[in-house]
Amino acid sequence: MQKIRLGTVTALVFGSIFSPLPASSASTGIPTIREAALQDNVAWDFIEGLTTEVGPRPAGTAREELARDWAVARLKRLGFANVRTEPYKMPVWLRGRDEAEVIAPFPQKLVLAALGNSASTPNRGLESEVIYFPTLADLQAAPDGSLKGKIAFVSHAMKATQDGSSYGYFGATRRQGPSIASRKGAIAILIRSIGTDHHRLAHSGVQMWADDVKPIPAAALSTPDADQLVRIIGRGKPVRVHITLTSKMLQDQPSGNVIAEIPGKDPSAGVVLAACHLDSWDQGTGAIDDASGCGIVAAAALHAAKAGPLRRTIRILMAGAEEVGGDGGRAYFSAHGAEPHAMVMESDFGSDRVWRADYKLPTGHDALAARVSAALAPLGITQSRTAAGGGSDIEPLVKAGIPVIDLQQDGTRYFDIHHTADDTLDKVDKAQLQQNVSAWAVALFETADAPESLGVK
């Protein structure tokens, strides 16, 4: 990357947004909110409670229903208004047994996890030769039909990035690899886990079959197992693997969103929506994904409104079924998309510190961005020149043009844990969690109490 004189660029791009403003009357409450939220226990208690008393909560299962009941009870106890569940139905993929072993030339077990929507193998499993592709591009370049009867193996290694951007790029192996492999005739596909750790824990995650392909068994190997399989293949002898991935699909299972509010003084000013998701993958207890996000937004809303009602209603959306395709976010949009929304924000990237704020606001709202940034700066949070984009739970609202602020969390260690059995409470750093609550509290306060229209009125 070329070195640029940052001062000049900043002035050009952010000239009006980030110029200092005189303190407004609202800003006198900011230091108090920020400091109180840094001592927060509500978020930790929420995460500890949900992960201990409910644990894993896959979308569309009885465990997710338990999570909704738990969240409703907790949100009522915390004093939220209009606490309710909003049900919908969805198809559910359920994991069975995940087993694999190298049969030849060096027999040994492999650790793996079926990917969401994987086809099931027969109960006795299936066995075939493994064909290795170092990258997804190599798999794509394989001639049609060339994998007939074989097991494809793609071992494209992901490295950690602070902004999590490597997930988008390398995650394509999980999202697209299974469909590509099926199209070329493979009877199953193994991928290297989309993860940055070195533990014998496989990273699950959803993938959707392209319309034109037959679903095949698809699974992720732990990164040490992927390394091992690459080494075994490197010995130059044909490598045969036996895979047993039993799973099933159920149609029309109950899922739902949980909604809670802190009512504002001016219903016509639109709601500020703070989103997270209640469901988790099945292997861990979903502490960082996404009990943390739910703890953060609930705690922050309470801190923001502690001194009394703000102009706008803060609405908490604890979405269902984020992990498997965003059914909860779509159900929310179907039910509430026509209501005025002044702002949407989402917390779904763990519990490590917020390091950057991104904005996407209507023209003429630079002063609001400047006030939010000024409120965040004492927490060590910088601003970006990247437009905010939200996440799965609020995607339909963002696409509909609702303003959005992203409080970007440090993702350096997120993909060590993401979608593995290791997503447990011990991975949550309470001090960093409290910084999140503080950042969210001041951002919600500034936004919910902003005199600006935010496109609503």
Place this chain on the structure above:
Amino acid sequence: MQKIRLGTVTALVFGSIFSPLPASSASTGIPTIREAALQDNVAWDFIEGLTTEVGPRPAGTAREELARDWAVARLKRLGFANVRTEPYKMPVWLRGRDEAEVIAPFPQKLVLAALGNSASTPNRGLESEVIYFPTLADLQAAPDGSLKGKIAFVSHAMKATQDGSSYGYFGATRRQGPSIASRKGAIAILIRSIGTDHHRLAHSGVQMWADDVKPIPAAALSTPDADQLVRIIGRGKPVRVHITLTSKMLQDQPSGNVIAEIPGKDPSAGVVLAACHLDSWDQGTGAIDDASGCGIVAAAALHAAKAGPLRRTIRILMAGAEEVGGDGGRAYFSAHGAEPHAMVMESDFGSDRVWRADYKLPTGHDALAARVSAALAPLGITQSRTAAGGGSDIEPLVKAGIPVIDLQQDGTRYFDIHHTADDTLDKVDKAQLQQNVSAWAVALFETADAPESLGVK
């Protein structure tokens, strides 16, 4: 700890051992050996090969036999003399299914691994209430019969130490806990893994039943699962757990040691024995425990003797069945204990750097210790005032009074990995491994070529 003036104490304790000596003729070869060994690839290739081409190799199984065949072939190819296996028979405990779940009050799966010699549950498992003991002392204090029909749970947390000493203390929970629990009437015992990590991978390990107790199912929970169970119990409701630990015992299974030598010029001067173990636990590929030790001692012996035969024979002992009680070490002693041994050393603590040398030498051999320490010092290795004690594979020889040097490895992260599925090649740091080879090479050179008698003649 009181601060002491280290210089004074060192002078008192180590006065004669560590005073500088004039360079001997032998010492001119030391820098060459030390530097060449720091570039070693033999140890890495040994570890990579054994863990890839054999993988897990539990004692007394066909996989351990594969490992012996592999090691014999590799040692012959490396140019060792008198390469051979020395068989013996042993009882073998074989792991089956390891499954557990909390039934009430918060149903969820737990990750665990049966401990060696655990009794098997019925195939359908067993279920009972869990009785929690924070420490082993609390379990010991429970009245006799008070655990009748219950599952004991001891969650004594171990912390990392550089010298590994916390394993001795906290490992008592694994070694003694099952017998104590059985004696008090428990139908099963769960312990917190004897480990220092925070991953959903349970640490296995052997335990031996006391003569007066009935074996019961015994398993270690991963540390996050132990934390979770403590939290669940902390809610104050009775906690019921279902455990399925199927396993079996076989009698008179074949195991064996692998021996290889670099013959010395003076057979009557006694051998220098460099030991490691070939067997591993079943969950990982035994990279740090103990393919590393075997790679280190084999590579170091070659570096030590590169310039030609030394005075004494260097004998490599790659012992079988260390993990399950030291059958290989005892078999070696039965076969060879009467032969003159000038020195025994063992490498069985991973592949992280050697940081300290401990000695136990005959009276009057201070000059040899000083020469070894001087050869090790450029590698950043200090000396201790602790007497060397060896390890399981050489325990009978050490008890018989054979001189011993311990090249103590840094154990800070060893118990993150030890006896888990995570014991894989990626945990080996090649630079630290090469430092081990270098330290061993100079220590073997000085010892095998020493003019001193070392109690032999």
